[in-house]
Amino acid sequence: MAAVTRGSFSALRLLLTQQYRRRCFRPQNLRYNRNLHLSASRWDRSLQMVGARALHTAIARRGAIVQFKLSDIGEGIMEVTVKEWYVKEGDKVSQFDSICEVQSDKASVTITSRYDGVIRKLYYDVDGTALVGKPLVDIETESGSELNQEEDVVETPAMAREEHTHQEIKGHKTQATPAVRRLAMENNIKLSEVVGTGKDGRILKEDILNFLAKQTGAILPPAPHFQEIQTPGPAPTAPAPKPVSTPVGVKPPPTAPKPVFTGKDVTEPLKGFHKAMVKTMTAALKIPHFGYCDEVDLSRLVLLRSELKAVAERRGVKLSYMPFFIKAASLGLLHYPILNSSLDEGCQNITYKASHNIGLAMDTSQGLLVPNVKNVQLLSVFEIAQELNRLQTLGAAGQLGQAELMGGTFTLSNIGSIGGTYAKPVILPPEVAIGALGKIQVLPRFDSDGQVTRAHIMKVSWSADHRIIDGATMCRFSNLWREYLENPASMVLDLK
CATH class of the missing domain: 2.40.50.100 (RNA polymerase II/Efflux pump adaptor protein, barrel-sandwich hybrid domain)
Known part of the structure; x- marks a missing residue:
């Protein structure tokens, strides 16, 4: 009985729906609805066009x-x-x-x-x-x-x-x-x-x-940062152009900064590289430094560089002594890789670095910066000189970026470019060794025959992390580095 009732209601609902549709969709109703739809469409398009013009005018008048x-x-x-x-x-x-x-x-x-x-x-x-x-x-x-x-x-x-x-x-x-x-x-x-x-x-x-x-065939010359040595020659007969380097024994006129006297104390916050120096030196204070000093006779290197300097200049590169110092250090690190390593904070692991990214402490208008030459073990002396020229140019313009300043594994500081013979360099964490190079001086020395001769002498000061580097290792590395520089022809045997 319930099934029959549900069926009757379904049939009645279907019949009523069909009658409603026939009444609503008569021809006159269709024409009315179609006209209404067309009018609404035209009105909607008009509104869209007006809105688009207004929006375009607003955007043209003022951007976001x-x-x-x-x-x-x-x-x-x-x-x-x-x-x-x-x-x-x-x-x-x-x-x-x-x-x-x-x-x-x-x-x-x-x-x-x-x-x-x-x-x-x-x-x-x-x-x-x-x-x-x-x-x-x-x-x-x-x-x-x-x-x-x-x-x-x-x-x-x-x-x-x-x-x-x-x-x-x-x-x-x-x-x-x-x-x-x-x-x-x-x-x-x-x-x-x-x-x-x-x-x-x-x-x-x-x-x-x-x-x-x-x-x-040329590259913009860099600002001079490295020490240049020239052997004094005969006096020129005509006025010569201003030399690039200062001859040995002749000091350039001092360029002392003007004294500043304000009459009152001035307090300012640490910013930029001064703030970075505080962090770095505070971390370096935790490292027990071991110091070692020696002197190097660069007489043969002075002659070799004087021959190669003109060749490098024709290629658009200024050749200083620093590329030789850096390359000799890299050759020495191949024999003593612990000097090119880093120690973790817990002093539990040593990481031996595959790349010799040798940094150079550079005095700039922004302060002391240490850019580094990447992968020195793969570079020639000339290629190192090219990279140093680029770093010097960027340093003089204050444009050294993170790519040049980060990732160093070993550092040399050329204090001789400013003055001084010995120094006590501070290790730059996470590195474990650093060297400071003094100025090159012409001094009397005894040759193998006991005769007094002129020699170009440079003092070098090393600092090493005494937690992992002993004095004997630092001494042997220094001896090898000195041998390469005192006999630069020997570097040819180990160059790659």
């Missing part, structure tokens, strides 16, 4: 405001100091234009624009402290520019290998950083003609410089 935020520079850096603004409020900028230069406790970097637009607000004054993740500037983007709320572009002279952009050239993508593209543009170099040596064929700044050197 984009906040530039300081991106993560790496190495655990959370704050930087704004050194210089390259723009001011109201200035128009294009993509990759430099906005400002900031300095962390490790390196200086340049912030570049990601958009075309107008600077509307600067969030910091010069010498102000900017925090990672906080806005640096506000930019009013131009109409039609693609808005992408990403962090700002951070550029260094040698940008991190993982950060890159792509540029479409002749149908294929060429990988290069904005700094590299700008360098190529300034020198009228097509990136498609440059062979990239970075990861996945990425073009590095070094590739541009090498390409430029091959085309022009």
